[in-house]
Amino acid sequence: MASSDARGTAKGRGPLEGVRVADFTLHAAGPFCAHMLSLLGAQVIKIETAERPDIFRKPHPVYGRMGAASFDQVASNKLSVRLNLKQPRGVALAKRLVAVSEIVAESFRPGVMERLGLSYQSLRETKHDIVMVSISACGQTGPERGYAGYAPLFGAAGGLGTLTGYADGPPTEIRHVMDHSTGLTAAMAVLAAYLHKRRTGEGQHVDIAARDVACSFIGDAMLQFAATGTSPQRAGNDAPGLAPHNVYRCAGDDRWVSIVVANDSEWAAFARAADRPDWLADERFRTASERWRHRAALDAEITRWTRERTAEEIARRLQSAGVAAFPSYSAQDIAEDPHLAERGIITPLASAEGEQRKVVGAPWRFQRTPARIERWTPKLGEHNDHVFGDLLGLASNEIRELIEAKVIY
Amino acid sequence: MQSTAKREAPAARHTGAASSASEAARPLAGFTIVERAAGVAASYAGRMLAVMGATVIKLEPAGEGSDLRRAEPLLSDSPRVSALFQYLNAGKRFVTCDLHQGEGRRLLDELLLRSQLLLDDTPVAVRPALDLDPAAVARRHPELVYVSLLPFGAAGAHAHYKGYELNVLHSGGEGYLMPNGLTLERFPERPPLKIYGHFAEMIGGTSAVCAAVSALIARDAVGGQFVDVSSQDANVAVGCFAVQRLGDGVLENRHERSFKYGGVLECSDGYVGILTLEQRQWEGLVKLLGEPAWALDPAIKDPLERSRRGGEINRHLREWARTQRVDDLVHRGQALNVPLAKYNEPRDILEAEQTKARGLFAPVELAGLGSVPEFVAPFQLAGAVPPLAHAAKPAGADNAAIWGDWLGHDASRREQWKRDGII
Incomplete structure (x- = not known):
């Protein structure tokens, strides 16, 4: 049973304490899935090779600068080993790792694990009840299974990017949140599969396609189209029938506040909180349908009010009146928000160099089985000795020989 | 149990x-x-x-x-x-x-x-x-x-x-x-x-x-x-990556987060997205483009140089894309290991063989x-x-x-x- 500290934060073991994950994932979606499992208490062993390390570990210049800009946050909390899967002895070692694991995660293109001799079927022979999750662009089946992709392309293929944008503009790229929502969905599914294994002893292969995940976020539009032949179109920040429903410019450089009014009582509360009774008297804004019809004029009125004030002041004032308003948070706002710090989603963590950094922690507060981030990103192969020696029982001279043979490499 | x-x-x-x-x-x-x-x-x-x-x-x-x-x-x-x-x-x-x-x-x-x-x-x-x-x-x-x-x-x-x-x-x-x-x-x-x-x-x-x-x-x-x-x-x-980058000294905003080249391209009959993060993917894209002279410039074999010249590359890509048909482009590009995808409408998704195959x-x-x-x-x-x-x-x-x-x-x-x- 967990205890609590003065802040009421639970201390104790995470819900996945005692679960080990052999993590073959690369890039963002797969590593995010395994990262979630690690936050829940699983021991996650990230398997890479110096021959071809995770591209997100390597500096890459897509943003016009060189740096591993997309790696630390999803590799933290994990153990790291080097293993060259192009060598038969590397594959054999990988299978030994699987044999002491409950879950395998991978995000190669479909067919790669099979070519390596690490397909679900072969891993089942290694461990009959293994739960394996495969994460890919389009899934393990279908004519597009071999398609390559990154986050914006998942959003495109799944329709989410198509429906995102201004009415008079092109579709829009969905960025890393598409990767990570795929990883989160994979974590959700593999957790359920693991629970099933706990109850029945039966393992299984979980197949996650980022394209399908994107499609799940437009399931309402898909259903409307299937039933009626029409579907929502790109509509900027509009939500049909709701006004105000927008992001409004505030005082300061590139500062904005999101405001949503869902009904007449919230509209009245908004006008009163803004000290603008004239809005309530304005025929154009009297009913929800009138506000919707005149939303451009309404947005202009509201912007005249918001741009004289800070986003924080507006959010405080409107929330006090029961109106949904929140500043458009930058990463700086997130890092400095006391609410998020109190919840532990933003938390300090010592980097490899000993510097205290603010990082994103676990997004859940369990009363008895706390989830948490505990360790910074491991160096490539940092835990070779522990994993191959302590866990798999290899002698130090065996490990040395495998390093010289570029198996542990 | x-x-x-x-x-x-x-x-x-x-x-x-x-x-x-x-x-x-x-x-x-x-x-x-x-x-x-x-x-x-x-x-x-x-x-x-x-x-x-x-x-x-x-x-x-x-x-x-x-x-x-x-x-x-x-x-x-x-x-x-x-x-x-x-x-x-x-x-x-x-x-x-x-x-x-x-x-x-x-x-x-x-x-x-x-x-x-x-x-x-x-x-x-x-x-x-x-x-x-x-x-x-x-x-x-x-x-x-x-x-x-x-x-x-x-x-x-x-x-x-x-x-x-x-x-x-x-x-x-x-x-x-x-x-x-x-x-x-x-x-x-x-x-x-x-x-x-x-x-x-x-x-x-x-x-x-x-x-x-x-x-x-x-x-x-x-x-x-x-x-x-x-x-x-x-x-x-x-x-979470935005918080990580803040710790690295970069406060992201939408004006500077864009990929330097690629992204959404308008074709003759719809939109595709394209993103080449790896060198071999760029090389595949050059082949897909038909190896035009501008893409064979030795200087842009260097990824940093490509980033610096992203605006110029985009002008070429957008001009070329307008002459292409979406489905054909995706099919040929993926065969060359170029990551690209169609911006699918609900109808496309419902009718796609991929959708049907996966049930x-x-x-x-x-x-x-x-x-x-x-x-x-x-x-x-x-x-x-x-x-x-x-x-x-x-x-x-x-x-x-x-x-x-x-x-x-x-x-x-x-x-x-x-x-x-x-x-």
Whole structure:
């Protein structure tokens, strides 16, 4: 049973304490899935090779600068080993790792694990009840299974990017949140599969396609189209029938506040909180349908009010009146928000160099089985000795020989 | 070994080919979950739990039920029938119960006695009056997992804040960073842009399912517990790279986050997205372009130089793309290992061979509309998409089955409750 500290934060073991994950994932979606499992208490062993390390570990210049800009946050909390899967002895070692694991995660293109001799079927022979999750662009089946992709392309293929944008503009790229929502969905599914294994002893292969995940976020539009032949179109920040429903410019450089009014009582509360009774008297804004019809004029009125004030002041004032308003948070706002710090989603963590950094922690507060981030990103192969020696029982001279043979490499 | 759920609620019957799906595809079969969800996030969480096999009993206010039943997009204008509600609630059981009345609260307690998990988005301030204070619930139901899902969580200075999709998206950081690329180039002065629909709330829902299943895994060891899930936290988590980069000294904004080249390209008959992160992918793109002179310039073999000359590369790519047809381009590009994808419309998705091969949609019977394909789940378990039990039903459609057949309250009592507005 967990205890609590003065802040009421639970201390104790995470819900996945005692679960080990052999993590073959690369890039963002797969590593995010395994990262979630690690936050829940699983021991996650990230398997890479110096021959071809995770591209997100390597500096890459897509943003016009060189740096591993997309790696630390999803590799933290994990153990790291080097293993060259192009060598038969590397594959054999990988299978030994699987044999002491409950879950395998991978995000190669479909067919790669099979070519390596690490397909679900072969891993089942290694461990009959293994739960394996495969994460890919389009899934393990279908004519597009071999398609390559990154986050914006998942959003495109799944329709989410198509429906995102201004009415008079092109579709829009969905960025890393598409990767990570795929990883989160994979974590959700593999957790359920693991629970099933706990109850029945039966393992299984979980197949996650980022394209399908994107499609799940437009399931309402898909259903409307299937039933009626029409579907929502790109509509900027509009939500049909709701006004105000927008992001409004505030005082300061590139500062904005999101405001949503869902009904007449919230509209009245908004006008009163803004000290603008004239809005309530304005025929154009009297009913929800009138506000919707005149939303451009309404947005202009509201912007005249918001741009004289800070986003924080507006959010405080409107929330006090029961109106949904929140500043458009930058990463700086997130890092400095006391609410998020109190919840532990933003938390300090010592980097490899000993510097205290603010990082994103676990997004859940369990009363008895706390989830948490505990360790910074491991160096490539940092835990070779522990994993191959302590866990798999290899002698130090065996490990040395495998390093010289570029198996542990 | 985890004990199986006791006194299982009457499960929904599965239709058609779905009935042959293995039990592994329904890993939560045997669990009974009570869902009290006014918003999208918790409704989506319940939907995922239901498609994983749990019996999810949706508790709605007596009368017209959830406001989401009338939310856009619509299946029908008059009466207003919501496609959103139907999507979020397929496969659940539907009961009504007025928790503002003591008898209603007693009924909920009865239901919770036979359930393993409560999923709840009741605002924090309202919970005590409805007997939903977590500590009190834990005293009455020590083995129950209570998953609270709120826009800003159940604890902290903003716990009482109201938040809809747009607010949640902006509270998590991604709202501030949207849009990028071509959309931003065309409309640099417009406000930040939301992602379609209820993305941020569905992220909150997915996060809640992770928490719910984790707590069920831990239940044998620690019993029930309260789990506080915040949609804002979930969105901060999926947007975590921006926080990492802040620590590296870069405060991201939408004007500087765009990829330097590639992105959305307009073709003769639609849009594609293209992104070449690796050298071999760029080389594939050069072949796809037909190796024009500008692309063979030795200087732009260097990735940093390509980034510096992104504007020039984009001008060439956009001019070329306008002469191409989408499907042909995707097919030829992927054969060269160039990551690109079509910006699919709903029709494209529904008709795609990929969609059909993966069985992503299952028919549901919708009143007045007949059999309509509905997206089932963003995961495949044991080799298939799990079965979708049935369409969403009217509020209280399962009152007789749950309050009567399962909990044993006779028809005359239920009639009295109905007259009193309790169910």
